[in-house]
Amino acid sequence: MGKVIAIFNQKGGVGKTTTNVNLSACIASKGKKVCVIDIDPQGNTTSGFGIDKASLEYNIYDVMIEDTDIKEAIVKTEFENIDLIGSSNALAGAEIELVAIKDRETKLKKAINSIRNQYDYIFVDCPPSLGLLTINSLSAVDSVLIPIQCEYYALEGVSQLMNTIQLVKKSLNPDLEVQGVVLSMFDGRTNLSIQVVDEVKNHFKGKVYTTIIPRNVRLAEAPSHGQPIIYYDRKSKGAEAYWDLAEEFIYLEEDVI
Template sequence: MGRTIAVANQKGGVGKTTTAINLSACLADKGQKVLAIDMDPQGNMTSGLGLDKDSVEKTVYDIIIGECGTDEVIQKEVLENLDILPSNIDLSAAEIELIGIEDKEYIIRNAIEGIKDQYDYIIIDCPPSLSMLTINAMTTADSVLVPIQCEYYALEGLSQLIHTVELVKDRLNDRLEIEGVVFTMYDARTNLSLQVVENVKDNLHQNIYKTIIPRNIRLAEAPSYGMPINKYDPKSSGCDSYMRLAEEVMNRDEV
């Protein structure tokens, strides 16, 4: 039985989509069968894995409004071992479409019920807000992975995210856990990055991954070429970090 991980932080610009893309790709690189689900209307996970988000015919939005099933939306083998349910700006209308719909919190969970056993991991990229799309991701997931940028306001909003996870666990999905926190955009040249890491470790009673993702120019460039970092520059420090994160995620299953 595979594991479903939602990558979430309602704060934008923390490396959330970068983490979702590269964790998916690195798990696939390690021989795991992975399904990526793009729940962000910006569609950056979709384009970051090499698809033209504006020309995909069917997206997660079509699943949400009941136009079609996952089998019509899924894009197979965008990379070896990696399938994706793509998204684009159409998904921004989903919030309105869901008004008055019964069991709207469970649409994605129900949609992938029949296919989830085909995958070792399902990685969901959430939008940078605590919306109904994020709630759908959390009712589908077993756990939530939280990327935190190494900057001054890192902890801001995090307590709200944790509160949301606890509410979803309490009312909608009793198996939901916080997978852990991963630090992103770490700059070894600044004291601030180190202070943020220490501050979060002291104040946050959550699992914190040992792997820290550095600020890395190759990581920043890769999405514009529609490639995850392990395809764009497998020798970069960014690739090395996400490979180690994938290893840590896999090792947690064996604990």
Template sequence: MGKIIAIANQKGGVGKTTTSVNLAASLGVLEKKVLLIDADPQANATSGLGIDVESVEIGTYQILEHTAKPEEAIIKTESPNLDILPAHIDLVAIEIELVDQDEREYMLRKVIRDIAASYDYVIIDCAPSLGLLTLNALTAADSVIIPIQCEYFALEGLGKLLNTIKSVQRIHNKDLDIEGLLLTMYDQRLRLSNQVVDEVKKHFEAMVFDTIIQRNVRLSEAPSYGESIINYDAASKGASNYLSLAHELIKKNS
């Protein structure tokens, strides 16, 4: 069965969707079969792979509602070996609709465990919150990657996320691992960036990925063209960083 990895951090703007899209595309280029699940109502992973969000009729919302099967929602992307289960703004309603349901934390797990068998990796792009959607993703996942931006408030809120992961491990998913902490938006010219790298590595040691995602203009431009960095500019620093991360992930799981 494919490994299910949630990309989570309740802080916005840390590079979650950038990582979800570009790690998934990089794994695909390395000949792994990948499914990207957009579990964020902002649907940026969906639009970032060139899919018109308004045209999405069946997506994560319908899957969690059990009004459609994942197979009906999955779309093949233009990126090699990469499929996506898209999202739409209507996903925002799911937190309210699930709140009275039994086993509401297990809705995503129930639907994707079967389909994961068809893939090498399933990547879940989580919403920037610790609500029911993110809880569903963590309950469904085998592991979690936590992006941390190399900026002043980098570690703020990380304790809260780690506590949430601990409680998910205790109550809903005892097998959930932390795949690693990923340093993003690194600018080697800034002393602050280097201080954050040192601090995170000092606190978390082996939990931190060797690969660091550097600030890169091409990486910021790619989503507006509806392309992963691999498709948009394979020679860029951003593409090289995410391919390095994909290699590191494959090696870690081989």
């Protein structure tokens, strides 16, 4: 059975997509079979793997709203060991459409459970919101990886997201764990970073690991490449940081636990 992980932070522009695309590519290139699910209507994870969301026959909207079999929505990317279930512009409206649907919080969970045995890891890229798409994601996964950008408002954002995770744990997914924090565009704000990481660790005692991804120009230009950094600049500092994160991730998953 594969492990299912949400890349989650309700704040926008903190590095969710960059983390998802690059971490999953590094893990896949280490021989693990990975599926990435892009549940963010912006679709940047889908385009991050070079796929135009408009070209998809079926996408995650069809799975959640039209009850299309999730297996029909899986596409192979051009990258080794990575499959994708892509986004759709229609997902923006799905937040409202879900309200009237029975099992509105667990549509994604049911779908993902039917493909778990095909993968080592399934990563879900959440939208920057606390609506039903995010609730579906948090209900469907085993754990959460939280990219954080250490800027002035980060602490308030972190306490909001901890609150959301605790509420989902209480009512929908009691086994949900916080797996790690990724300081995703680290630019040397050490004191603030320590406070942010402590804030997360105080809620989830002792289990959370921290990774630092430096602010890096080659990562900043990622959207224009339409591919993970290991395919356009394998040896850059940005790629190195994601290799390290992937190694730590697999080590903690498979060697220690």
